[in-house]
Amino acid sequence: MEGLIYLDNAATTYPKPQIVYDFMHEFYQKHGVNPGRSGYDMCMATEEVIHATRTMLTRFFNGTDPDRLTFSYNASDSLNMIIQGMLEEGDHVITTNVEHNSVLRPLYHLKHDGIIDVTYLPFDDKGYIDPDDVKREIRQNTKMVVVNHGSNVIGTIQPIGDMGKICRDNGVYFAVDVSQTAGTIPIDMAEMNIDLLAFTGHKCLMGPTGIGGSYVRQDVPIKGTRFGGTGVRSAYPFHLEEFPYRMECGTLNIVGVAGLHAGQKWIAKEGMKNIHQREMKLWDRLRRALQETDGVTTYCADGPEGHIAVLSFNIEGWDAGNVGTMMDVDYNIACRTGLQCAPLVHEQLGTDELHGTVRISIGPFNTDEHIDTAIQAVKDIAARRRE
Template structure:
């Protein structure tokens, strides 16, 4: 192993390191509190319940949700998306989605298409990886129930015109599901401005929480249609064997992953203190430096939008003569530059970009802790 310092540029997979406050919050819970949430009334259990409520409130504030109760805790972004898709769609329904999506959307929809008589239209994108809202509008049918789209691409970093698509959804009385895995915490997210009915994300990326944390926002229009995909104990209405109808209990059966939720709360506090706009400006500056440096090297092709306002801090590249997986191995072993190679769980987008045959792309993804020194090390490598 090289004795060079570690250069972590895989923040689209998970952010690292976490703020010290995240480690401290998890450690304090595990060592000093240790109680389940919503199950007992002794002092430590009550404190845990307050911590859970605070994280829920911080999440609601971050995405401008109507009430904290509309924030459903899940185990990750994939769990959130599965709850939305399996809980909402019925036989005969039609869904409009895109080739830009992550497998967390593509695979549930393919399963529902194969096994539940759900029809799916997958809209293409341009060379930057951006969807045309007019193509979304053109794909709508009388049986369409849902538009399901990613907000920011985990391959190219491209930000989709979600607000324009939200207007289309409302005009046609359709529900809108937004996959915000690569946007929330990186850019301002407002579910009401987007007119999103459901918004799913993990907590362990830009929100700085640990793995095992995630959430689903359930808006007023979606609530009446979304059925739980599991039932069980909630710590409320325990005298009844009927699943509660109230939020968030309707969708939160079983013990919460309290260490992850407590850590997420500390991560949200960090993001709020730093400010999402300040974090975005930091990432934009570094991403511009990275893209400019890479584009100056012969044989490298950079994918995604050139306009900094149309993307997040994700840069996908190909290098002439280098399979992406081989290049990633060399960067780590020789230079300690850590990136992701391959399809990034987005096979249809790689087909659209023409990168599938060569095994995908090399992805460099930035976060709050990256520096100009990290960027320069990656370019020099």
């Protein structure tokens, strides 16, 4: 799409750094064999890159054991494994209204089947969960708290460290969905008392789609929920208990892992802080302009502090979907409209009745010019309604 202004980076970052495309291509051509299955040189070399990537990501999240950094299809896949692997009949779970459906739906299925009970915490008018609410809602049978680190609708970063401390003090497992923050906001599992973490590869980690994963801390009693080939101890009838096999079955997406490998190198070179600051500068410029525009409402966007570069808004008199279509057709801008897979955020904001919001999400390759065009588009559309 020539001239496309891509502002849908919360859906997936695009483009990826050139090093990611190049390394994936080169790796698959040179090492495209099944890792961990045989002892020939090429197979060992492939396994080395997989292990090196586990190690890089373990360090990145400040875990301790690379075998506990396991790969999956994406965050949804890992969250399913975490939720189904941790929860048992009679358990209570605390989650929040900022969650994505990849948390809400696995919980809802278990709740609907009468297996677990779930408490949903609301966010305050700025978009943050109060850690004291977590504390207040802990019951005798609360097994786990599952929360989103950065919202894909309103962009707020939750006080994960405070919640983690409360969970640890109360003997409750703490699981965090870092889909929107991994690669742009520092995540320290040890300091934040995170027991289980789910990430996706294709957003700020700069990998391709189809790769994600989790890290499960030592002594967390997660059950494996899928079984199959591992390439080792083939005569044993059960799926292997040890990590990484407990969380992985079948042939890995090795090209995806290679993308994450190169993504880690790119993030280290650019500096996560620099990436975030650059994005937030653009975000703030957009936020200010939209907030000065008559008829535009932004949601939970007071300032860049405690935020990722995601901004949701509506224009009075326009359906969010129609705004998205006009931005696309008239200005060649790609953004996202609707409920963004997070229905409870919209229910709480009341935007479900407006068919959601328009969401602009900024990535590392956006420029001032992109943001200026988006601002002009919103101003024009807002003015058109009043003509």
